[in-house]
Amino acid sequence: MGVFATTDGPSATGHEQVVFCQDTQTGLRAIIGIYSTALGPALGGTRFYPYASEDAALADVLDLSRGMAYKNALAGLDLGGGKAVIWGDPEQLKGEALLRAYGRFVESLNGRYYTACDVGTYVADMDVIARETRYVTGRSVEHGGAGDSSVLTAWGVFQGMRAAAEHVWGAPTLAGRRVGVAGLGKVGKHLTRHLLDDRAEVAATDVDPRAREWVRANHPQVELVDDVAALVAADIDVYAPCALGGTLNDETVPALRAKVVTGAANNQLAHPGIEKLLADRGILYAPDYVVNAGGVIQVADEIEGFNFERAKLRATKIYDTTRNILRLADEEGVPPAVAADRLAERRMAEVGRLRTIHLR
Numbered sequence: 001m002g003v004f005a006t007t008d009g010p011s012a013t014g015h016e017q018v019v020f021c022q023d024t025q026t027g028l029r030a031i032i033g034i035y036s037t038a039l040g041p042a043l044g045g046t047r048f049y050p051y052a053s054e055d056a057a058l059a060d061v062l063d064l065s066r067g068m069a070y071k072n073a074l075a076g077l078d079l080g081g082g083k084a085v086i087w088g089d090p091e092q093l094k095g096e097a098l099l100r101a102y103g104r105f106v107e108s109l110n111g112r113y114y115t116a117c118d119v120g121t122y123v124a125d126m127d128v129i130a131r132e133t134r135y136v137t138g139r140s141v142e143h144g145g146a147g148d149s150s151v152l153t154a155w156g157v158f159q160g161m162r163a164a165a166e167h168v169w170g171a172p173t174l175a176g177r178r179v180g181v182a183g184l185g186k187v188g189k190h191l192t193r194h195l196l197d198d199r200a201e202v203a204a205t206d207v208d209p210r211a212r213e214w215v216r217a218n219h220p221q222v223e224l225v226d227d228v229a230a231l232v233a234a235d236i237d238v239y240a241p242c243a244l245g246g247t248l249n250d251e252t253v254p255a256l257r258a259k260v261v262t263g264a265a266n267n268q269l270a271h272p273g274i275e276k277l278l279a280d281r282g283i284l285y286a287p288d289y290v291v292n293a294g295g296v297i298q299v300a301d302e303i304e305g306f307n308f309e310r311a312k313l314r315a316t317k318i319y320d321t322t323r324n325i326l327r328l329a330d331e332e333g334v335p336p337a338v339a340a341d342r343l344a345e346r347r348m349a350e351v352g353r354l355r356t357i358h359l360r
Ligand SMILES: NC(=O)c1ccc[n+]([C@@H]2O[C@H](COP(=O)([O-])OP(=O)(O)OC[C@H]3O[C@@H](n4cnc5c(N)ncnc54)[C@H](O)[C@@H]3O)[C@@H](O)[C@H]2O)c1
Pocket: 148, 149, 150, 151, 153, 182, 183, 184, 185, 186, 187, 188, 205, 206, 207, 208, 211, 227, 228, 242, 243, 244, 245, 264, 265, 266, 292, 293, 295, 296
């Protein structure tokens, strides 16, 4: 296991373990971050990305693995939080040997870390990694995997949105509300269908002409808006960011007309403090990592042997979790993002502590 230069050690961040992996022949340079195994093996995807520097790769894996610990805790999973990054350009580097080398490093952790897809890695890559390790999820259906996780991600976002609607308007439905969906990719398309089935009005935008064509062809009743800025400023009740992160920032929040924000995109808050800005404007923000946990619930189910109905039931519980967080936020007088963090930390501490009861 090659170790390449580090900056600050994991002690500064609270992570349990950070592993540097190197295979010079294939050009593999990976960092596996395990934030916590208090609730079980750490689960989180592998991001394959051409980071500008090793420091940038390290910062990302530390941040993402911590986020996974919180997401998995609130999803009710018996799984801790981890994440991995492969530093390099997937277009140039990705191949069977590199992925299998990476799989062997994952295997060497002996089940402390389970990997899955993330930006730059796909279901087919997980099938290759699985030739070297048992500790991989998000494989193809033909290989016993859960397949495309956007199905339950969208279902979970819809459940979180129902809970938010109930909190603000008194009924757990989007019927008669106008929802703005930013990003009509894998998740955005499924979400649009759930919203229309619930008799919501939908306005949407996407930079990709193919996504816009999909709307025109399949759901002509959806209003297509020019861009995200126009959607944010539109007369909508709910804003659903389903494209990229950082969408809630110092420019968009003051312009937002929606009363509720619930969407799939990761890391929607551009910087700390935005959650307060939203609360001060009377906008209810259902934390991204709570409502978009359907995907990790779907792939985590593979560890038991994938069963779609069981996974869907678990993803449906995102409705209850979101409801509890919104109530706790009101009781404690804090934004929902803070309440969610507190609930996750409580579960990690309370359930994690049980391991101190010795069995033999
Ligand atoms: N797929 C999952 O299971 C899952 C799980 C958790 C979180 N997420 C997050 O949800 C978001 C959507 O995931 P996805 O799987 O649907 O991704 P995707 O790549 O299939 O879709 C993203 C869509 O957003 C569009 N887009 C990108 N930039 C845009 C912009 N500036 N304005 C408007 N549209 C823009 C793209 O054209 C694309 O259609 C991502 O942030 C992802 O990290 C996804």
